[in-house]
Amino acid sequence: MIKKYKFENDQLVLSETEASPVLVIINPTDDEKKWLLENFRLDEHNLSSAFDPEEPSRLEFEPDHLEMILKRPKNYSSKDHFLFKVSSMGLFLFKDKLLLALSEDINMFSGKYFKHVAGIREVFLKLIFNSIFHFMEHLKIINMIADELEHKINSSMENKNLLNLFTLEKSLVYYLNATNSNAYVIDRLKHNAEKIEFSQRSIEFLDDIIIENNQCMRQAEIYSSILAGLMDARASIVSNNLNVMMKNLNAVVIAVAVPSFFAGVGGMSELCTLTGITNPRLAFLVFVITMATVGLLTYYIIKRMEKH
Numbered sequence: 001m002i003k004k005y006k007f008e009n010d011q012l013v014l015s016e017t018e019a020s021p022v023l024v025i026i027n028p029t030d031d032e033k034k035w036l037l038e039n040f041r042l043d044e045h046n047l048s049s050a051f052d053p054e055e056p057s058r059l060e061f062e063p064d065h066l067e068m069i070l071k072r073p074k075n076y077s078s079k080d081h082f083l084f085k086v087s088s089m090g091l092f093l094f095k096d097k098l099l100l101a102l103s104e105d106i107n108m109f110s111g112k113y114f115k116h117v118a119g120i121r122e123v124f125l126k127l128i129f130n131s132i133f134h135f136m137e138h139l140k141i142i143n144m145i146a147d148e149l150e151h152k153i154n155s156s157m158e159n160k161n162l163l164n165l166f167t168l169e170k171s172l173v174y175y176l177n178a179t180n181s182n183a184y185v186i187d188r189l190k191h192n193a194e195k196i197e198f199s200q201r202s203i204e205f206l207d208d209i210i211i212e213n214n215q216c217m218r219q220a221e222i223y224s225s226i227l228a229g230l231m232d233a234r235a236s237i238v239s240n241n242l243n244v245m246m247k248n249l250n251a252v253v254i255a256v257a258v259p260s261f262f263a264g265v266g267g268m269s270e271l272c273t274l275t276g277i278t279n280p281r282l283a284f285l286v287f288v289i290t291m292a293t294v295g296l297l298t299y300y301i302i303k304r305m306e307k308h
Contacts, residue, residue, distance in 0.1 A: 001025075001026045001027065001028070001032075001105070002023055002024070002025055002026075002028065002032060003023070003024040003026070004016065004017065004018075004020035004022070004023055004024075005020055005021070005022040005023075005024065005109070006020045006021060006022070007021065007117070007119075010116045010117060010118060011114065011115065011116070011117065012109045012114060012117060012123065021096060021097055021098065021120050022097070022098050022099075022100070022120060022123060023097070023098070023099045023100070024100045024102065024108070025050075025090075025099060025100065025101040025102070026102050026103075026104070026105045027051065027102075027103060027104075027105075028101075033047065036099070040065075040092065040094070040097075040099065041062070041064070042067065042092060042099075043060065043062065043067055046060065046067045046069060046090060046092075047090065047101065049069050049088065049090065050069060050088055050089055050090025050101035050102070050103075051088065051090075051101065051102075051103040052088055053074070053085065053086060053087045053088055053103070055069055055088050056069070056071075056181050057069055057070050057071050057088075057178075057181040057182050057184065057185040058185060059185045059188050059189060059192075061192070061195070064094065064095070065092055065093055065094040065095075066092075066093050066196060067090070067091075067092050068090070068091040068092075068093070068185060068189075069088055069089075069090055069185075070088070070089055070090075070091060070128060070131060070182055070185060071086050071087075071088060071131075071178035071179075071181055071182050072086070072087060072088070072089050072131040072134060072135075072178075073085075073086060073087075073131075073134045073135050073138045073175070073178075074086060074087040074104070075104065075106060076138070076141075081164075081167065082145065082164045082167040082168055082171070083167050083170065083171055084138055084141075084142060084168075084171035084174070084175065085171075085174065086174045086175065086177075086178045087103055087104070088103070089101060089102050089103075089127075089131070091124060091127060091128075093120065093121070093124050093196070094120075096120070097120065098120040098123055098124055100127065108127060108130065109123075111130065113126045113129060113130055113133075114126060114130075121196075121197075121198060121199075121202055122202065122205075125202055125205050125206060125209065128182075128186065128209055129205075129208070129209050129212065131182075132179075132182070132209065132212045132213050132216055133212070135175060135178070135179060135216045135220075136212070136215075136216050136219070138175070139172075139175065139216070139219055139220055139223060142168055142171060142172065142223065143223060145164075145168060146165065146168055146223075146227060149161045149164055149165050149168075150165075153165075165227060168227060169224065169227040169228055172220055172223050172224035172227065173224060175220045176217065176220040176221055176224055179213060179216050179217040179220055180217055182213055183210075183213055183214065183217060186206070186209055186210055186213055187210065189206065190203075190206050190207070190210060193206065252299065256295060
């Protein structure tokens with residue numbers, strides 16, 4: 001599918017004209033790929049790489065345009081089960097046209113950054129900045145989820161929450177690799193700013209992009225290090241919680257076994273003989289109360305012995 005956009009009141013709006021300055025390519029068919037390759041002379045490998053999440057970021061210069069493969073965070077879904085994935089997008093910048101290749105149908109021109117755009121080069125840079133901004137937003141969400149899972153682990157006796165933390169750690173590794181890969185491409189873009197004919201304002205904006213990407217990369221590195229460094233401690237907490245539960249269960253088993261021993265040796269008939277109670281209902285009530293008292297007293301003694 002190919003969507004066309006044009007500039008109207010310094011904003012991008014959908015268009016139907018063939019001369020639209022911005023084209024968004026979403027999982028194109030073979031016929032659409034053939035049309036793109038023939039009309040824009042794109043590199044076939046780079047066009048395919050834009051839809052491959054495993055492709056690294058890169059920047060290549062062609063005679064009449066540049067081709068960039070950039071990493072961006074994939075929209076999270078509940079089906080991902082705490083795994084935040086990374087996808088690729090392709091940016092093909094011509095003198096008077098910009099092609100954006102995506103693997104999923106999302107509106108990349110929404111948000112405050114696209115309320116005012118002047119020219120395709122500014123759109124090109126804002127798409128890069130927007131990708132970094134989404135990485136930062138996802139990192140905040142990952143941190144919030146990690147905090148919530150940590151609170152659950154403090155009282156957890158199963159591995160479910162621990163496995164979710166492992167998945168988050170895996171996501172952070174993906175993000176760290178993606179932002180690091182983007183950093184090389186953005187630096188190369190800065191070194192070739194004059195060749196791409198960026199204005200002074202665009203070069204200053206590119207400096208801001210580099211700073212934001214470095215901060216994002218550093219933040220992902222810190223979160224990843226913290227999660228990895230404390231993972232053994234959290235596993236120990238789960239194991240300790242299970243040990244405490246087993247100790248409590250053992251205390252309960254012993255507390256139940258002691259009155260059961262006396263009940264098995266004597267029974268309710270012996271209690272009637274010892275106390276002189278002839279009423280069976282009253283004798284049974286006294287029997288139950290006595291056995292419960294013995295059980296509770298046994299449990300109390302065991303817990304006191306544990307503390308000392």
